[in-house]
Amino acid sequence: MDSSRTLSPGPSDAIVLTGIGCVLPGTPDVHAFWDHVSTGTSQVTRLERPEFEAAGLPVHAAAQLGDFDTAGRLPDLSPAHAAKYNRDILATMAAVEDALKDSGLDRDRIAPERISVIQSSSRGPLSWWRDTITAPPEPDPYAGKASAMFRGLTSCPATLAAIGIGARGLVTTLSSACVGGHHAIGLALRELRAGSADVVLAGGHEFPVIPEIARCYLGLGDGVLSPEADDPASAVRPYDAGRRGFALGEGAMTLCLERESSARARGARIYARVLGHRALNEAGHATSMDLVGDVTASVVRGVLDEAGRKPEDIGYVCGHGTATRYNDIAESRALRRLLPRHDDADLPPHGSNKPVYGHTFGMAGIINVAATALMLHHQRLARTANHLSPDPECDHDHVADGPRDAEFDLAVSLSFAFGSQTSVMALERV
Structure with a gap:
């Protein structure tokens, strides 16, 4: 892809999805994602976080990411920098890099100002703010330092992911509740159709598995947040007479979008046309x-x-x-x-x-x-x-x-x- 100059896309130049990067529960890559989604293999498991048990909440199932393997997923990120970031940032950085890698794009052939990163998050770094506001006995060692700003801003997963891949185009984070992911892709379509970018990495990151969020949905009444305790994998039953509500899920995922003419010119594998x-x-x-x-x-x-x-x-x-x-x-x-x-x-x-x-x-x-x-x-x-x-x-x-x-x-x-x-x-x- 020659991106040394601004391109003027034709009206018939469609937008295609060429890369998928994910950091989801039990799902390290797009191949595992397709296997789980296509077969309906649930990644919702028993919720065994002490804070839920201490709060006595009737919430027993969630799709939980678990520990993030920073060295394995972000091998080029120095331990000193990784220590300054939280899981929201690290997971998003990995999802963005994996989406770019899955697309087969050679970033050295794309002008940095022609790459954009657009992310969505409904609430931002909830765990960090909860821990900071409640002032635990052993506070975050970075809480009083400049690097605390990384952990507390909703926008930092996108901006630091952009730094990681060298993207200098539009970098922003939307917050539109549960339609935010769609909105991020919609904004990506506008950027590409207008010729403002050649590649847009549109994604989302969410880590809501904390008691405070559970209380919000429990407050809406029965049938919103599933109380399933015996079989967590069956907690979510859409369109079913026995539905009991949803389970909370967490992680990060990003899609690589570009114009079809560019994708075809480089012989890219295309998942679908948007x-x-x-x-x-x-x-x-x-x-x-x-x-x-x-x-x-x-x-x-x-x-x-x-x-x-x-x-x-x-x-x-x-x-x-x-x-x-x-x-x-x-x-x-x-x-x-x-x-x-x-x-x-x-x-x-x-x-x-x-x-x-x-x-x-x-x-x-x-x-x-x-x-x-x-x-x-x-x-x-x-x-x-x-x-x-x-x-x-x-x-x-x-x-x-x-x-x-x-x-x-x-x-x-x-x-x-x-x-x-x-x-x-x-x-x-x-």
Whole structure:
């Protein structure tokens, strides 16, 4: 890729996804990610963190990253620098570097000012702020030093990842609750289509597995945060009559996006074409969403219209799938509104990866788009785990019996958030 000058992309120059980097529970790379997502192999395990037990909270399952192998994942980072950073920063740096590596791009052939890093996080470095504010008996040794600024800023995972790869383009972090991952990709599309960047590393990082966050969701009532204790892997049951809510999930994930002409010129492996993104603020209820389905259906229809595609072309819908009643039924109703002449048996397959990685909030849209792209690439639909007894409102195809080979060239990723936000991403097979 010759990036010594500003490129003027043509209107037909599509955006493609060429690299995926992940630091997720039980998931060191994109190959493990696809294996877990496609088979519905849950990474939600028993929550055995002392602070939860001490707090007496009815939360027993989460998708937990565990210890981060800094030397193994970031071998070029000096121990002195690594010691100044927290897990949020280190995991994000690794995910960004791995996405670039997976893309096959030679960073020496890209002008640094043509590489951007856009990340999403709903809350930032929660553990650091909790520990700092509560002043533990043995405080963080860096708390009173300048390096504490690294650990406390939501933006530092992105900025330090950018330093790590030498990116000098737009570097920013969005915070839009659970649609933030989609928004990060949407901003990446704008940068690439405008010719402001040649490569954008769009991702998310989230580490919400702390009692304070659990209390927030428990305060919303039963059916939001799963209390499952006996079988953690089955804690999240989307679209199921026995749903009990979601489990918290943590980690970092980044996608490498570039223009298709550049990717093809260098013979890159392309996972999928990203057709477009459309976001809507419903300006309705702060914690609920349109339960009729008209709003979501209209947003899907809009993004497909812009791409010259039709709802009837959709071969798979990657749902937000939180295993909460309102989210689950709203998605199913939206599909029926989108395709009113279809019987339930004819609706496109509709699944969720939340049983695998839990709810990762600001990173959820990144995981969804990565999973959707890999399904298009492999021509295989991922299983929705733990779906045994369909909710009558959601009684259509959720790929519950196992991964399924399929021939399809169009898929849609859905994302929703508190604050009345709806987001849709459309992807196409290359």
